Amino acid sequence: xxxxxxxxxxxxxxxxxxxxxxxxxxxxxxxxxxxxxxxxxxxxxxxxxxxxxxxxxxxxxxxxxxxxxxxxxxxxxxxxxxxxxxxxxxxxxxxxxxxxxxxxxxxxxxxxxxxxxxxxxxxxxxxxxxxxxxxxxxxxxxxxxxxxxxxxxxxxxxxxxxxxxxxxxxxxxxxxxxxxxxxxxxxxxxxxxxxxxxxxxxxxxxxxxxxxxxxxxxxxxxxxxxxxxxxxxxxxxxxxxxxxxxxxxxxxxxxxxxxxxxxxxxxxxxxxxxxxxxxxxxxxxxxxxxxxxxxxxxxxxxxxxxxxxxxxxxxxxxxxxxxxxxxxxxxxxxxxxxxxxxxxxxxxxxxxxxxxxxxxxxxxxxxxxxxxxxxxxxxxxxxxxxxxxxxxxxxxxxxxxxxxxxxx
Amino acid sequence: xxxxxxxxxxxxxxxxxxxxxxxxxxxxxxxxxxxxxxxxxxxxxxxxxxxxxxxxxxxxxxxxxxxxxxxxxxxxxxxxxxxxxxxxxxxxxxxxxxxxxxxxxxxxxxxxxxxxxxxxxxxxxxxxxxxxxxxxxxxxxxxxxxxxxxxxxxxxxxxxxxxxxxxxxxxxxxxxxxxxxxxxxxxxxxxxxxxxxxxxxxxxxxxxxxxxxxxxxxxxxxxxxxxxxxxxxxxxxxxxxxxxxxxxxxxxxxxxxxxxxxxxxxxxxxxxxxxxxxxxxxxxxxxxxxxxxxxxxxxxxxxxxxxxxxxxxxxxxxxxxxxxxxxxxxxxxxxxxxxxxxxxxxxxxxxxxxxxxxxxxxxxxxxxxxxxxxxxxxxxxxxxxxxxxxxxxxxxxxxxxxxxxxxx
Numbered sequence: 001x002x003x004x005x006x007x008x009x010x011x012x013x014x015x016x017x018x019x020x021x022x023x024x025x026x027x028x029x030x031x032x033x034x035x036x037x038x039x040x041x042x043x044x045x046x047x048x049x050x051x052x053x054x055x056x057x058x059x060x061x062x063x064x065x066x067x068x069x070x071x072x073x074x075x076x077x078x079x080x081x082x083x084x085x086x087x088x089x090x091x092x093x094x095x096x097x098x099x100x101x102x103x104x105x106x107x108x109x110x111x112x113x114x115x116x117x118x119x120x121x122x123x124x125x126x127x128x129x130x131x132x133x134x135x136x137x138x139x140x141x142x143x144x145x146x147x148x149x150x151x152x153x154x155x156x157x158x159x160x161x162x163x164x165x166x167x168x169x170x171x172x173x174x175x176x177x178x179x180x181x182x183x184x185x186x187x188x189x190x191x192x193x194x195x196x197x198x199x200x201x202x203x204x205x206x207x208x209x210x211x212x213x214x215x216x217x218x219x220x221x222x223x224x225x226x227x228x229x230x231x232x233x234x235x236x237x238x239x240x241x242x243x244x245x246x247x248x249x250x251x252x253x254x255x256x257x258x259x260x261x262x263x264x265x266x267x268x269x270x271x272x273x274x275x276x277x278x279x280x281x282x283x284x285x286x287x288x289x290x291x292x293x294x295x296x297x298x299x300x301x302x303x304x305x306x307x308x309x310x311x312x313x314x315x316x317x318x319x320x321x322x323x324x325x326x327x328x329x330x331x332x333x334x335x336x337x338x339x340x341x342x343x344x345x346x347x348x349x350x351x352x353x354x355x356x357x358x359x360x361x362x363x364x365x366x367x368x369x370x371x372x373x374x375x376x377x378x379x380x381x382x383x384x385x386x387x388x389x390x391x392x393x394x395x396x397x398x399x400x401x402x403x404x405x406x407x408x
Numbered sequence: 409x410x411x412x413x414x415x416x417x418x419x420x421x422x423x424x425x426x427x428x429x430x431x432x433x434x435x436x437x438x439x440x441x442x443x444x445x446x447x448x449x450x451x452x453x454x455x456x457x458x459x460x461x462x463x464x465x466x467x468x469x470x471x472x473x474x475x476x477x478x479x480x481x482x483x484x485x486x487x488x489x490x491x492x493x494x495x496x497x498x499x500x501x502x503x504x505x506x507x508x509x510x511x512x513x514x515x516x517x518x519x520x521x522x523x524x525x526x527x528x529x530x531x532x533x534x535x536x537x538x539x540x541x542x543x544x545x546x547x548x549x550x551x552x553x554x555x556x557x558x559x560x561x562x563x564x565x566x567x568x569x570x571x572x573x574x575x576x577x578x579x580x581x582x583x584x585x586x587x588x589x590x591x592x593x594x595x596x597x598x599x600x601x602x603x604x605x606x607x608x609x610x611x612x613x614x615x616x617x618x619x620x621x622x623x624x625x626x627x628x629x630x631x632x633x634x635x636x637x638x639x640x641x642x643x644x645x646x647x648x649x650x651x652x653x654x655x656x657x658x659x660x661x662x663x664x665x666x667x668x669x670x671x672x673x674x675x676x677x678x679x680x681x682x683x684x685x686x687x688x689x690x691x692x693x694x695x696x697x698x699x700x701x702x703x704x705x706x707x708x709x710x711x712x713x714x715x716x717x718x719x720x721x722x723x724x725x726x727x728x729x730x731x732x733x734x735x736x737x738x739x740x741x742x743x744x745x746x747x748x749x750x751x752x753x754x755x756x757x758x759x760x761x762x763x764x765x766x767x768x769x770x771x772x773x774x775x776x777x778x779x780x781x782x783x784x785x786x787x788x789x790x791x792x793x794x795x796x797x798x799x800x801x802x803x804x805x806x807x808x809x810x811x812x813x814x815x816x
């Protein structure tokens with residue numbers, strides 16, 4: 001198994017060889033902190049990206065979709081103050097201008113630059129301040145643990161902590177590294193809502209295989225994440241491959257591709273779990289697994305319905321083993337379910353088992369499980385072979401505080 | 409227009425001639441209050457009912473679906489302490505036994521009795537206490553404003569106030585009355601989640617036309633209601649027609665049917681609006697209208713996505729004219745949308761207009777609108793002719809309090 005070779009390591013967006021990074025304070029929205037980040041490869045890279053499926057897509061998303069088609073990118077400029085969404089043609093020009101300015105600072109072709117934005121919707125990008133930020137970041141570029149962390153911090157909005165991950169794996173005797181960071185703590189469900197992800201690798205791999213790997217890894221990680229069911233206009237995840245590790249270029253399916261994919265998945269799943277843990281106001285990281293489903297689709301929609309249910313989420317916050325709400329969510333998900341065959345377990349302890357309800361003794365065990373800050377919920381439908389896991393969190397008073405007080 | 413003849417009046421479940429009702433305290437779950445309700449017609453009635461589409465359906469729902477097929481019903485027994493859901497064959501027997509006991513008390517055939525339950529899932533119905541409640545209620549039956557109100561109160565769970573409505577209309581020179589009550593304040597979305605509705609009329613109408621009228625009225629009222637997107641195992645709405653008004657029996661489409669439908673719709677829409685206003689923890693009653701959609705389906709799913717979005721709902725609670733979250737929800741709903749053509753209005757005041765964003769002066773107007781306890785949001789997509797309206801409420805701190813503290 002290729003997976004066994006993957007080693008998770010401490011690191012971030014410049015752990016892979018061939019990348020430098022920096023952050024800068026540009027007062028886009030925040031003051032007294034970095035809010036611009038720049039990731040730059042030593043040379044043009046193989047590149048892949050995935051974006052929001054929201055039909056109201058922000059200007060940088062529209063711009064990047066066009067640019068990344070070439071499969072070759074050298075730099076990404078990000079800001080965390082202004083989403084540059086719902087800004088029309090003017091916003092698109094602002095995105096283009098940001099890329100142009102960044103290319104100028106780096107002395108590279110503008111077609112090699114991607115841009116990413118997150119923040120308030122409907123405001124024009126303050127391009128002068130952003131350009132100043134790009135200039136400052138370009139001057140500060142470097143490759144170190146600190147630079148990686150600076151980028152992870154600069155892209156945060158309502159996040160309470162930076163989120164980084166890295167992993168290494170051997171491919172044909174060469175050790176390759178994948179590393180990166182994400183921002184995102186709310187609106188995360190499916191298709192990466194309001195997340196920005198920046199991942200780099202020194203593996204040599206073609207743009208086509210890079211795209212394929214990213215799609216597979218995202219399905220198992222960012223797209224298996226539910227915070228509140230909202231999906232943003234700006235979600236993007238970027239993956240650049242420098243080739244500096246010196247492995248034979250991965251150009252088709254096979255052992256090399258599998259090893260690379262395993263490392264990429266390890267990084268993406270770690271980042272996704274960190275996002276769920278940092279869900280807005282979350283007090284609990286929750287894994288919802290539906291197994292024994294009749295079809296793969298049933299398993300997936302049942303798990304998502306539970307992860308999305310405000311009633312189930314508030315019961316986790318209230319430390320209440322309310323399996324009725326969990327089973328009711330499965331019931332309206334559209335999945336096949338026979339309630340007298342089903343089991344609901346919290347942290348391995350059953351709360352409902354084919355019609356039997358937890359007694360006082362069992363409830364004591366459940367109380368203990370629910371007091372923790374991690375919760376694993378399993379619904380076994382006993383109807384088939386299929387299984388799906390979704391990462392999520394509870395719905396707390398602070399979620400409402402955070403989102404009621406966030407200023408337009 | 410038939411609608412113009414409809415007069416809304418003060419009243420409830422025994423406003424229509426031919427019905428008596430009563431409530432009783434049976435300590436099913438609550439103490440010190442009525443938690444059993446009984447509605448009885450003087451003779452077997454034409455009857456129609458609609459139930460949850462949740463695949464985990466409670467025992468009373470399974471039982472009633474079978475019984476109501478006859479189209480003739482004389483009594484409904486309800487309790488608000490125990491849902492009798494996820495209780496398997498035993499629960500089904502308990503439901504049957506409750507109907508049997510009620511029929512015995514009333515001296516009627518058990519096949520004329522429906523049962524309704526709401527409350528905690530997974531607990532067996534305390535049939536002895538319920539039987540005692542049914543007996544007490546049967547002895548207290550009467551037809552008065554107070555008896556109607558007593559039923560509306562007895563079926564409440566997390567509701568903060570009883571919800572009743574009544575309307576009258578003339579059909580062929582005879583004045584007919586429709587009246588009823590509902591319980592429900594959370595999990596209300598689509599298909600009447602965790603609501604119980606009891607509606608009576610003295611119109612003479614065939615069971616087939618009664619079913620048709622109920623289906624049409626529910627689509628415009630209870631199924632256009634979103635509180636939190638959850639859907640329960642117990643939702644039911646019952647409609648009994650005594651024929652005591654003496655009109656020519658409505659047996660086909662036409663003027664008489666239209667008049668009846670208009671009165672029924674008036675009652676159902678009023679009850680639905682009352683439920684949204686009483687949404688768990690709600691501080692605002694919100695109407696979301698999406699117009700100018702390309703298709704009816706687009707209008708409907710866009711309006712539902714906005715009404716369901718936790719981010720949009722918390723922004724209303726925070727009195728924030730965050731049109732970006734509203735438009736983002738439309739964007740991920742699947743509906744066609746071109747953000748530069750769209751408008752978002754709060755209480756008739758625009759916040760976003762084809763790319764233009766509210767300035768300071770406009771924001772002042774929006775602030776005033778958002779301070780009220782009723783909010784009308786319109787998204788005009790300017791892409792077509794279709795329109796849809798959904799009733800909902802905001803997502804407040806109290807929603808989380810109520811649902812985190814509710815005991816399993």
